[in-house]
Amino acid sequence: AQKVTQAQTEISVVEKEDVTLDCVYETRDTTYYLFWYKQPPSGELVFLIRRNSFDEQNEISGRYSWNFQKSTSSFNFTITASQVVDSAVYFCALSVNTGTASKLTFGTGTRLQVTL
């Protein structure tokens, strides 16, 4: 069975601070993908990034960066110079091979509050 743990329930930062959201996963599959989604107050989940289990390169996209470490089963997400618009719930998720479906196992989410 798969499991994703996001130990940080809520994080509050002041605008322009850097913040890291932690994600630890468990799976016995050797081929898997990890995802991060953002859930703004409107409710829908917005896709941020996908990373496969064979690619441990860190990725940077603007103010966002992701650090994938198979040795510690972690896929952490850092927001640099946070902004009020970053306030949302962030979910880490794991997908293993299930045919043509892309079923996701989600963590419990981290609520990020960015204040002025």
Added chain:
Amino acid sequence: DGGITQSPKYLFRKEGQNVTLSCEQNLNHDAMYWYRQDPGQGLRLIYYSQIVNDFQKGDIAEGYSVSREKKESFPLTVTSAQKNPTAFYLCASTMGMAFTEAFFGQGTRLTVV
């Protein structure tokens, strides 16, 4: 614009009633999913469908039913057998391949009164 439309946004149900949540997509995606979100528990998979006229149970299928008669539509019925139906329900779709990113609707908040 392509996307996923869920309706209604808010739904109130009396105990003992069945209710159906609508999910329509115009992304031409093959696979569709229903997730349930409860506070502090993240999202859990209820049912998913990889092709028309076929669907599989997810982790928490008891008390729910689905149909997939058209590629664009994947309605979810919450039956009276679901003991604790109050939750936020999210529909999603993906291309017909493993590991692709999911697109989500804006959700339906169901409350039992």
